[in-house]
Amino acid sequence: MKRRELRVVEGTKRFPFAIGPLVEALQAAGVPTDDAMRIAVDVERHYRHRGDRTIAIDDLMGRLVRLAAAEAGVEAAQALERQT
Secondary structure (H helix, E strand, O other): OOOOOOEEEEOOEEEEOOHHHHHHHHHHOOOOHHHHHHHHHHHHHHHHHHOOOEEEHHHHHHHHHHHHHHHHOHHHHHHHHHOO
């Protein structure tokens, strides 16, 4: 069975979903590597479980910020929000 591709949508742009960039963004915000990896995998699992094929960038960032706050604190979440 072929795994369904996830796409991140920002306006008219579509990007393939990848865990690596999520982990890097979380690490740059101060989230420890193990936590960043767990968050990224949990995010992917969430969208795949829902059956989504596309993910709005705002929804993805909101989920990442909430999980970063829960795992690494408000400062890490705020640092993640400031990233482009």
